[in-house]
Amino acid sequence: AQKVTQAQTEISVVEKEDVTLDCVYETRDTTYYLFWYKQPPSGELVFLIRRNSFDEQNEISGRYSWNFQKSTSSFNFTITASQVVDSAVYFCALSELGGGSEKLVFGKGTKLTVNP
Amino acid sequence: EAGVVQSPRYKIIEKKQPVAFWCNPISGHNTLYWYRQNLGQGPELLIRYENEEAVDDSQLPKDRFSAERLKGVDSTLKIQPAELGDSAVYLCASRPRTGLGNEQFFGPGTRLTVL
16 A cells, blocks of 8 residues: 655754755655645745656756655755745655556644744 | 646634635546544545545545545535544645656645544
8 A cells, every 4th residue: 555654744944954854754665746736824835846756867856856765765855045935734646546546645844943 | 838726725623513615626637535634643545536436435434434525526524423533733735646656736625623
């Protein structure tokens, strides 16, 4: 069965620090997708990135970067020079096609607090 | 482009009362999802629609929960009767088409409190 583990429940940093959010997943499929979503206090989940299982290239988008390693089943997310506006709950999610029905499974989330 | 719209944003009811949530997906999105998010947890899928057909409702507690998506656009999720354990945020999401890997777009959710 698929599973996503975000071991860090809460992280608190000071503005301008770098921070890495960990995500470890389990799946028996060879074809799957991994996602990161951000959930600010307003409650709406905001899509950040998608990565498919055949593309292990790391990606950078501004202050955000993602490190995908199939060998360790990890898809970690780093925020460089964090800002107060980065404060939110971040969810890692896995999507696979199981039994003909696609399912998106979320981790429990990591609450990030960036203090000024 | 308007996002996924949900109403109400907040709902407080007493146990055993019925409650309904409404969702209007992004225009043109064929796939619609309902998720439940308990406090401190990630969202969990309740039901998925492709147009007006419920293609995955395996996680929906059918004894008290029901959903519909008439005409393949708006959707309503109902709980009758509500129990204390139903207190959660109910999220609606949509995406343009079936296909592994397409991201889902989420609404702001309805926060339900059952007293």
